[in-house]
Amino acid sequence: EADIYQTPRYLVIGTGKKITLECSQTMGHDKMYWYQQDPGMELHLIHYSYGVNSTEKGDLSSESTVSRIRTEHFPLTLESARPSHTSQYLCASSEWDNARNEQYFGPGTRLTVT
Amino acid sequence: GNSVTQMEGPVTLSEEAFLTINCTYTATGYPSLFWYVQYPGEGLQLLLKATKADDKGSNKGFEATYRKETTSFHLEKGSVQVSDSAVYFCALRYSSASKIIFGSGTRLSIRP
Numbered sequence: 001e002a003d004i005y006q007t008p009r010y011l012v013i014g015t016g017k018k019i020t021l022e023c024s025q026t027m028g029h030d031k032m033y034w035y036q037q038d039p040g041m042e043l044h045l046i047h048y049s050y051g052v053n054s055t056e057k058g059d060l061s062s063e064s065t066v067s068r069i070r071t072e073h074f075p076l077t078l079e080s081a082r083p084s085h086t087s088q089y090l091c092a093s094s095e096w097d098n099a100r101n102e103q104y105f106g107p108g109t110r111l112t113v114t
Numbered sequence: 115g116n117s118v119t120q121m122e123g124p125v126t127l128s129e130e131a132f133l134t135i136n137c138t139y140t141a142t143g144y145p146s147l148f149w150y151v152q153y154p155g156e157g158l159q160l161l162l163k164a165t166k167a168d169d170k171g172s173n174k175g176f177e178a179t180y181r182k183e184t185t186s187f188h189l190e191k192g193s194v195q196v197s198d199s200a201v202y203f204c205a206l207r208y209s210s211a212s213k214i215i216f217g218s219g220t221r222l223s224i225r226p
Contacts, residue, residue, distance in 0.1 A: 006157075033213070041152075041201050041219035048213060058213075090157050094214075100146050100165040101207075103214055105157035 003027055006091050006106035013081055014114055021076045021109045023091030030096040032074040033103065034058070034066060037088040049074060050096070081113045116141045120204045120217035127194055128225050135189040135220050137178075137204035145208035147171075147180055147187040152201040152219075161189075161202070196224045 004025040013019055025032065034047040035058075045058030049068040063085070064078050074093075078085055088110050092103040121136040139147065146165045150158040162171030167182035176191045187204060204217040 041221065043203070043216045043219075045213060092158075100163070102148055102160045102163060103158075105150075105159070107155075107157045 004091065004093055004104050004106040006089075006109050008109060009107060010110050010112075012112045012114060015080075015082055017081050019078050019081055019111070021089055021091075021111070023074045023076070023106055024072050025074075025093045025104070025106075026072060027093065027095075027104065028071065029093035029104075030071070031094045032068065033092040033094075034064075034074070034076050035090040035092065036060060036062065037090055037108070043090070047076065081111075083113045086111060086113050116145070116206065116208055116215055118204050118206055118215055118217040120202075121220050123201075123219070123221040124223060125220060126223045126225065129196055130193045131224075133189070133191040133194045133198075133222070135202055135204075135222070137187045137189065137217060139185050139187065139204075139206050141185075141206055141208050143208055144182075145206040147178070148205040148207070148214070149176070149178055149187070149189050150203040150205060150216075152203065154200070158203060194222075194224050196226050198222060199224045 007022045030051045032049045035043045044060035046062040047066040090108045091106040094103045095101045117140045148163045149161040151161045152158045162173040164171040164180035170179045178189045201219045203219050207214045
């Protein structure tokens, strides 16, 4: 069973607020990822990290930022939330060593910006 | 480039029907192939995987065979249940340094 956690599970917030979505894993994985999932279900990679102090932008441009100060923690921050940020955000992690390793996903945070 | 194409949904079946969800891929080299499932309100879970040609992944009555000659990894189940209603994602990963590439997802609904 995957040990990857996301908080909060649901968040409704007003425009202009700063928010941080938390993601933690207890598996010691080096690689971590953030995906944005639109209502049509498609997953878009917005950030990833290969280890501490490593962060990269994903395939979909995002106004959010991430940090990786500790192996187990990969928070995502929106400095000023807008209605266009309303979406489901999924965090994932995987081991480094080979291509056979799958990603483990957290339960997601459903964000609504009003 | 590397990509995954899967059957568009939604797919609606009656309980105990046979299920096939098609998935084809384009990749350099020899990728690993995965099927993930997402139940309502949850994140994705690995359903099964295959890491080389002719491998068959199986779990919970679902099966998929890695077919290099047709670059396919179709998901099948002989008799679906209402509890199988979910979104299914086909995915590939082609090296230890690469990200996983996901298909667009197929929503499956099973009628009692």
